[in-house]
Amino acid sequence: MPHQCTTCGRTFPDGSKEMLSGCPDCGGNKFQFKPAGETTDEQPSSPGDMPSDAGREPSADDRKPSADDRKPSADDRKPSAAGSHPSASDDDGASAADDSASSPQPTESQSSDPPSVDSQASESETADTQQSDSEHVRERTEEDVAQASARSDVVSPDELDRASRDVESGSSATESGPDTPADPEGPRPDIDDLRDELNEQFESIRIVSPGKYELNLMELYDRQEYIISLQEDGRYVIEMPDAWGISDE
């Protein structure tokens, strides 16, 4: 649940209108925002995510265990990790271009067990894109290994560049990959459909990029409070109905 009342702890889904006039339970007007990735809720998709993330999310969630297994396997559990993901080799086509060095720890993983490089590379591609999202659900021991690795290694500029490219191309790569049957939730929804769905969910003003806005006129008309100032960082100031008596001309 992305929004939580800081007074009584009640949570609200992203896009909820209930909280616009204060918490219905306690009347509190301070809320904290928790992105879907911060909780262990298995939400199929979060309305607050960017469309490209949402398009990729179902498969990424499914793969979390394999991505997590991979890390320790690079050090000491390689055979079991490789054996537990027979479908991983299906990823070859999608990840062939990145085979050479897309693992976060290239020196360790590549030198330790060459036959599994393909599966590592393909999984690491997913892991790269999901690294931040999935870390919170890692087992403690796995996290320790990853943390230790992160502390001891220094990422090279080359890897950083590659990782950013992986994120950008992540959704198309996983969509076009031949391993989609591994997804138990059925066919992945089309990215355009998801974008449409998200657009329907945006409340009144959607900041597409700096200087580019989409407006939901009905929402702007329907809401009692109105937006009086958009900030450059994406925040905005609204005038609440309570304040009308004071600030109205």
Place this chain on the structure above:
Amino acid sequence: MGLLTNLKDSISRVTDGLFAADEPKRIGIYGPPNAGKTTLANRIARDWTGDAVGPESHIPHETRRARRKENVEIERNGRKVTIDIVDTPGVTTKVDYKEFLDHDMDKDDAVRRSREATEGVAEAMHWLREDVDGVIYVLDSTTDPFTQVNTMLIGIIESQDLPALILANKTDLPGSDVQQIANAFPQHETIPLSALEGENMDEVYTKIAEYFG
């Protein structure tokens, strides 16, 4: 007791009448960007008060804050109608700074203009809900009126039971097609005009007095 009640009733009747007479109706000038809303607002304000409302421009979203001209007294056929004119930013569903780059504007200015225009649309929609007693809906008669924004706004205005006057502006331009606008909104009367040239303003004022008087 009965005397007091009668006295109270007559006082409230008098005060109601005073307020009704004193409070001019707020007429919002709405429409898509670049329809000529500010040109019309300035034309009305100059004709009846001598002042302008705001700067006009061929660059879209020149008006990014609602501007009001109060106590505009319009005289028609011996009747006086006092209105407040609210010139609103052009309503649209998308604002993109790139459309301003063609108008000799650098990127920072274009992004800022875009942000202000978006705030302006939010404000215009809010005014429509809260602060407007009637609407003058201005359309550029050289462009297709069948748009999502026009349909939505006219729908909102109708749902609010607000008196609305539809003006087919820019009749001085060669591509002007007033009939197309009349066909788009057959439930409303469409008045042709050129706010820029001042053509047919007499009829516009007559209709303003009739609709909002």
